[in-house]
Structures are given as structure tokens and as C-alpha cells.
Amino acid sequence: MHRLPGLDLLRSIAIVWVMLFHSFLVGGLGPDFAWLSRFGWAGVDIFFVLSGFLIGSQLLRTLQRGEPLSLRDFYWRRAWRILPAFAVMLTVYVAFPVLREAPGLAPWWQFATFTLNLLVDYGHNQAFSHAWSLCVEEHFYLLFPLLAWWVTRRPSTARFLGLCAALVLLGIALRSGVWLHNDAAQPPRNWYIEDIYYPTWMRLDGLLMGVVLAALCVYRPALWARLQARSTWLLLGGVAAAGLALFLFRNRTGLVANAVGWPLLSFGFGLLVLSATAPRGWLGRWAVPGAGWLAAASYSLYLSHKLVMHAVQEWLAPALPLQGLGLFAVYVVAIALVGAALHYAVERPCLQLRDRLRSRARGGSVGPSPQGRRAAG
Known part of the structure; x- marks a missing residue:
């Protein structure tokens, strides 16, 4: 898939939003900007929708062409994409x-x-806890190719939609049941994080929405094109749906929000992703300066930003005569520098090595372009 400026913009918004949310570790931007960072956790759900769409499109397009699905090749590409930078950061943390x-x-x-999100004791072990979302992604990478192969053996729109509806309803039922049980029992731990927010089976809505978009793009291209032609309405609808979901999440740990808020939020973000794929839409019309780099480096930034925030807070900030936005700018620069170092010293070289090894294994065939690598991972 070629580079899409609109998707770069959404990915860059997601990573900045997540880092703003985690800025509470250093006091954030202050009370005047609390509204900006309060819902930053939702940036992860944008990532989920994007992953479902990009990975789903890659695999479903292969199956739609009748080509054999190489699980070895898929897992090989994902491992080189995810593991090197993750291993470096895990080594630093340990x-x-x-x-x-x-x-x-x-x-x-x-x-x-990648079992952190299923086994973590959040009350005692909060360092590098943002790796929970990588666990969800890895579980998706592990299982989705097999599920896609099974579903496309005998393609059926009714069966596909029925499976999607069943997964959404199952998620609503699971979250509601677990919430009601724990609210009544009140176990002496952070049960919301450990039992609802982190587990993979509770957080499938975003990935599922992305896969639905991928299936629509691959198997219904005419309908996809007609929807893209209405990108402005999709943008407005996405903002409205996501806004309604965030309204429900005013009480982030409440029953209503966690029962129906997640699929509604994912639906809203899905409309934004669909709107962003339209070349002439508001999101996809122009390449916003800096968005492409933020999107390309988002993984390294995500892995390292908490560690950098803490380092600046402990060793640099006390020596600086800065407060408020001025001090926050120091955090931003430090995060960008360390994220860039991880991206250029580890992430990109490993992707280049992956493609060279793949090219040799295929007898010297030319691999995908750098733009294609960033789009498909």
C-alpha cells in the first residue's frame, strides 16, 4: 500500500495524543490544558484501527488474488518490525x-x-506498562492470518458480518459482566486496568473496525470508492461518533462507557480512517509538515517516551529556570531526540536488513519501496 498522507496525519495525532496523556508523569501541561490530555488514552485506539486496516488489507488482498498465504513470511516481517526496538527498550528497563x-x-x-496485558500486577509493576498495547497487537498478528484464511475459504458476506457482530456483542457482554462482578466484589487491586482495559479479548473493537474497513476496500472496491467520495461527511460522522464515545467516557471506569463506549469509539475512528484514505478529502489532501516523520517514528517514540519523561524530570528539569510551556518544550525535544535515535539506529536498520535478507532468499528480487514498507510495516 502506498503512502497515504491522511493516515500519516492520524498516526501522528495518535502518538502525540498518547504522549500528552502520559505527560501526567511530569505534571502535564498544567490545569489549563487538562482537557487536551485527559482523553489521550484514546490515541491507542486510533493505532488499533490503523493496524487492523493496514494489516487486514495486506493479508486480505493476498487471499483475494488467490495467492497462497505464507504465514512464515508474514511472521518474519512482523518480527523484524516489532522485536528489535522492543528488545532494546526492554533491555534498558531491565x-x-x-x-x-x-x-x-x-x-x-x-x-x-507478550503476556504482560494478561498477567500484570498493575498496583506494583507500572514501569513500561504501555507495552500492553503491543501485546494486543502481537496477539492480533498471531491469530488474524489464520482467521482470515478460514473466513475467505468460502467467502460469505453474511457470515463475515455475523462474525463481526458476534465479536462486538461478545465484547460488550464480557466487559459488562466483568465490570458488574468486580464492582460488587471490589477486589483490592486495580481491577479496571487489569481485567477490562488491558486484556486482549476486551479490546478487539478497534482492530475489528480496521479489518472491516480492509474487507470493504478489498472486496467491495466500488462501494469503497463511493464512500471515499463522501469523505467530508465521513469526517464529520467520525468526529461526532468519537465525540459521543468520549462523552460517555467522562467517567472512564463507568459501566456504560466500558460496555458500549469502545465499539462506538472504534466506529468513529474507523470513519476517520476511511475519510483519511480519500486523496481529495480534508484529511488526505495535503501532507502536513512533520506528520510523515511522526508517523514513521511513532513506534520508537511510543516505546521510549515514558522513560525520557522520567529522565528529564529527575536530572534536567531541576537545573533549568523554566516552567509551564517552556519546560514542556524541553520534554518534547528530549522525547523527539531519543525516539529518533531508536528509530534511526535500531528500527530502520533492522527493517533494511530484513528486506535484504528477504531479497537474497528470493534470488535478489526487488523489495518494496521505503514508502510501502512504512505503510504496510
Whole structure:
């Protein structure tokens, strides 16, 4: 898939929004800007929708052409995309406790096996806890190719829509049941994070919405084109749906928000993603300066930003005669520098090595362009 400026813009918004949310670790931007960062956790859900769409499009397009699905090749590409930078950051967190943004760190094997989001004791182990979303993504990478192969063996729109509806309803039922049980029992732990917010089976709505978009794009191209022609209405509808969901999430841990807020939020973000794919739409018409770089480096920025915030807070900020926005600018520069270092020293070289090894294995065939690598991962 070629580079789409609109998707770059959404990805850059997502990473900045997440980092603003986590800025509470250093006091944030102050009370006047609390509204900007309060719902920053939703940036992860934009990532989920984008991942579902991009990975789903890649795999479904292969299956739609009748080509054999190479699980080995898919997992090979995903491993080189995810593991090197993740391994570097995990090593830093394990080897240098002084750098951690919180004292407690879950056992290294929970990170290495991507089971952190299922086993974490959040009350005691909050360092590098944002890796929970990588666990959800890895579970998706592991299972979706098999599910896509099974569903497309005998393509059926009714069966596909029925499966999607069942997953949405199952998520609503699971979250509601777990919420009601824990609200009544009140276990002495952060059960909202551990039992509802983190587990993969509770957070499938965004990925599912992305896959639905991918299926629409691959199997119903005429309808896809007609929808793209209405990108402005999609943008407005996406903002309205996401806004309604965030209104429900005023009480982030409430029953109504966690029962129906997640699919509604994912639907809104899905409309925004669809609008962003339209070349002449408001989101996709222009390449916003800096958005392409933020999108390309978003993974490295996501992995490292908490650690950088803590380092600046402990060692640099006390020595600077700055407050408010001026001090926050220092955090921004430091995060960008460390994220760029991880991106250019680890992430990109490993992707280039991956493509060289793949090219040699295929007898020297030319691999995808850099733009294609960034789009499809």
C-alpha cells in the first residue's frame, strides 16, 4: 500500500495524543490544558484501527488474488518490525532501574512472551506498562492470518458480518459482566486496568473496525470508492461518533462507557480512517509538515517516551529556570531526540536488513519501496 498522507496525519495525532496523556508523569501541561490530555488514552485506539486496516488489507488482498498465504513470511516481517526496538527498550528497563518511570517492573518474561496485558500486577509493576498495547497487537498478528484464511475459504458476506457482530456483542457482554462482578466484589487491586482495559479479548473493537474497513476496500472496491467520495461527511460522522464515545467516557471506569463506549469509539475512528484514505478529502489532501516523520517514528517514540519523561524530570528539569510551556518544550525535544535515535539506529536498520535478507532468499528480487514498507510495516 502506498503512502497515504491522511493516515500519516492520524498516526501522528495518535502518538502525540498518547504522549500528552502520559505527560501526567511530569505534571502535564498544567490545569489549563487538562482537557487536551485527559482523553489521550484514546490515541491507542486510533493505532488499533490503523493496524487492523493496514494489516487486514495486506493479508486480505493476498487471499483475494488467490495467492497462497505464507504465514512464515508474514511472521518474519512482523518480527523484524516489532522485536528489535522492543528488545532494546526492554533491555534498558531491565538493566537500568534508575531510568524507569515507576519503581516496579513486571518480570521480563511477561514482556518477552507478550503476556504482560494478561498477567500484570498493575498496583506494583507500572514501569513500561504501555507495552500492553503491543501485546494486543502481537496477539492480533498471531491469530488474524489464520482467521482470515478460514473466513475467505468460502467467502460469505453474511457470515463475515455475523462474525463481526458476534465479536462486538461478545465484547460488550464480557466487559459488562466483568465490570458488574468486580464492582460488587471490589477486589483490592486495580481491577479496571487489569481485567477490562488491558486484556486482549476486551479490546478487539478497534482492530475489528480496521479489518472491516480492509474487507470493504478489498472486496467491495466500488462501494469503497463511493464512500471515499463522501469523505467530508465521513469526517464529520467520525468526529461526532468519537465525540459521543468520549462523552460517555467522562467517567472512564463507568459501566456504560466500558460496555458500549469502545465499539462506538472504534466506529468513529474507523470513519476517520476511511475519510483519511480519500486523496481529495480534508484529511488526505495535503501532507502536513512533520506528520510523515511522526508517523514513521511513532513506534520508537511510543516505546521510549515514558522513560525520557522520567529522565528529564529527575536530572534536567531541576537545573533549568523554566516552567509551564517552556519546560514542556524541553520534554518534547528530549522525547523527539531519543525516539529518533531508536528509530534511526535500531528500527530502520533492522527493517533494511530484513528486506535484504528477504531479497537474497528470493534470488535478489526487488523489495518494496521505503514508502510501502512504512505503510504496510
